[in-house]
Amino acid sequence: MGHSVRCAIYARYSSSNQREASIEDQIRRCKQFASSRGWEVLEEHIYVDQAISGSSLDIREAFKRLLRIALSPDPPFQYILVDDTSRVARNTREALEIFHVLSFNDIGVYFVSQGIDTKTEIAEEIITMHGLMDALFLKELAAKTKRGMEGQVLKQFSAGGRRYGYRSVPVYNGKVDIYGLPIAEGYKLVIEPSEAQTVLRIFKMYGEEGLSARQIVNILNKELKEKGYPKPPRGKYWSVTTILGSPSQGTGILNNELYRGIYRWNRTSTKRNPVTGKVKRIKNPKEEWVETILPHLRIVPDDLWFKVKARQKEVASIARKNFAKAKSRYSSNLFTGLIQCGVCGGNIVVVQGGKKKKYGCSTYWNKGEIACNNSLKISKEILWKEIYRNLQIDLTSKDKAYILDKVNNMIREEYKKRNQSTQIEWIKKELAKTEKELKNIIEAIKAGIITETTKEVLVQTENRKKMLIEELNKTIKYKPKIPILTMQTLDNYLNNLPELLEKYSTIGREIIKICVGNITLYLFNNGQYKLEFTNKIELKEAA
Incomplete structure (x- = not known):
């Protein structure tokens, strides 16, 4: 060729x-x-x-x-x-x-x-x-690796991986390599005292003191910031996931049975998606687990372990009971958690999606007629029309002036804080970082590392420091132009109340509750329905 x-x-x-x-x-x-x-x-x-x-x-x-x-x-x-x-x-x-x-x-x-x-x-x-x-x-490589790891676990060696609260130490049996250096037969876990103390403390805070995972994380991160310890297992800061993890997969500090002296291996395995190549972790059958009892690795006594498990169960039960209530706080659907079924008391939810969205009783659509016979599907438009009709707010000019004054004061405070304080904080952080870089460059020069590149970087860093100082002074002196809410804009908001409530659904739900109270949907055998607001009843034809 x-x-x-x-x-x-x-x-x-x-x-x-x-x-x-x-x-x-x-x-x-x-x-x-x-x-x-x-x-x-x-x-x-x-x-x-x-x-x-x-x-x-x-x-x-x-x-x-x-x-x-x-x-x-x-x-x-x-x-x-x-x-x-x-x-x-x-x-x-x-x-x-x-x-x-x-x-x-x-x-x-x-x-x-x-x-x-x-x-x-x-x-x-x-x-x-x-x-x-x-x-x-x-x-074959995967199978050999797994067999080798299983053999190590059965010998009470570590199968690898970092475990918070422990460190691994090599165990030698007298064998050496071709260079005469000792060959480790395996690695045994031993307790790392400082980390073990943090583990025990986390269990006590959650199981005995009744603190939530979020409260524990806040305490640990505050100490980390002030003292530089305790360090988290991974990342820069402690997180709720690090504490709680997944009970079913044994992840998270509160679910790690190694802390009570039980080493379980092969609880999970991975599957690779043949199209995307992404790995998914799945739980293995219990009969495939390899378990060894290692009392010398116990950090948490059994009575404290079971206190934590009991509290986790209690918290999970409360979370399930409050799920429907919690959902209404984050759902983007304006009517979530607002309307109840007049037959069974269940929530009225979206039962037909798409452009012609319809609502119905969640109990009927999830459990059938044995739980509720309200099979009505009511269109989104009808619900909106009836609810919004009851939201008509008549404000006098005095009312509007009061709203304008309150809103504009809030805008001034928030705008000033968001646009100036945040920028100043960012510049100060960048300035501190730049000064640290300058210090390192100067130390390098003192040590005799003087090259054209060093000189160039020094000049660039000094220029950046000068620019940041100038930017900081400008930002401190800057008086932002703050927008204000006008009467015309307020009238536009009031005239477009339905769109506004839907756009800001979380706040919109609260406003609807204040204005019309609880909403109940009743069904009649003749195909009619009734929307009942607090102290107000309207009879309409279903559509």
């Missing part, structure tokens, strides 16, 4: 069992092959995915960029060089899909290690075979 063949290169390594130098090796082999053929490698078209699994295309950004260029109307190269088939895909379906789309665009792929050229007649059969082998390799 001669010098006319231009090539791109793709390389990838997985963080689980390969090293970063693998990338350099793959590129070198591809370049050596191109040179032996007299082909030209385009340096600007070398694509690398580092520490990325080959099990899915969706997570490999570099390869997706390469494909976009290869499938463009006028690609700059005719071949893509790859070290071996496993670098491109480790499942047969994906390998064949890539082969077909590239072949259609007359782009060849040459797998250097196996000597596979996708432009040959039997390329599809060879790729299928290697795709199966690569897929089997992944499955």
Whole structure:
């Protein structure tokens, strides 16, 4: 083919069992092959995915960029060089899909290690075979890893992973490697006293003192800010999720049975979506769990553990009872939690979506006639019309003047606080960060690190500090132009009350409650319905 063949290169390594130098090796082999053929490698078209699994295309950004260029109307190269088939895909379906789309665009792929050229007649059969082998390799690797971890757990070693309240220490059995260095047989967990103290404290605050997870988090984060400890298991700050987690999956500090000396492994496993490549965690059957009792790792006594479990159960029960009430506070549907069924007392909810939205009794639509016989579906328009008709508010000019004065005072305070204080706080943070950078640069210069780059960075940082100081002074002196509510705008709001209440549904629900009280929907055998407001009844034909 001669010098006319231009090539791109793709390389990838997985963080689980390969090293970063693998990338350099793959590129070198591809370049050596191109040179032996007299082909030209385009340096600007070398694509690398580092520490990325080959099990899915969706997570490999570099390869997706390469494909976009290869499938463009006028690609700059005719071949893509790859070290071996496993670098491109480790499942047969994906390998064949890539082969077909590239072949259609007359782009060849040459797998250097196996000597596979996708432009040959039997390329599809060879790729299928290697795709199966690569897929089997992944499955076998996963199975071997899992067997090895299970063996470690049965020996009372750690299966890996960071566990708050503990640290892992190597256990040696006298074996050494080829360099004479000791080989660890495994890693045992031991209690980390400072973290264990925090764990015990969290259990006591929740189980004995009755504090909520949010209150515990606020206390810990306040101490962290003031003293620098206790540090959270991950991230910069403590969070409610860190405390509560998921009881069913054993996540979260309050659900970790290791704190009572029970080490459970293989509670969950992962499934990968074959289309998106995303991983989903699922709970394994109990008979597949591996459990070991490790009393020396106990941090939380049983009586405190069961106090926490009892309180979690109580909190969950209250949450379920208050769900309907809580939903009305965050739902974007204006009528959520406002209307009750006159037959069973259940909530009137949306039972038919789309443009012609209709409402009905949730008890009937969820449980059937055995629980409620109110099968009425009433259109959204009729409900709105009747409710809004009862919301007519007649305000005198004196009332409107009072509202204008109150609202404009609120606007002034909020606008000033939001537009000035926030900006000043941000500038001060940036200024502190810049001063720290300056200090580091000066320390480097004192240590003898004086280069053109150091000088350039020093000048840039000093200029940024000067600019921030000027911006801070301007912001402090700045007097913002505050908008005010006019009488005309207020009248427009009042004339468009339905749209306004729906836009701000959370506040709108509260206004409706104040103006018309409770709303009940009754059904009659003749097809009529009755909307009852506090001290007001209207009889209408159902539609």
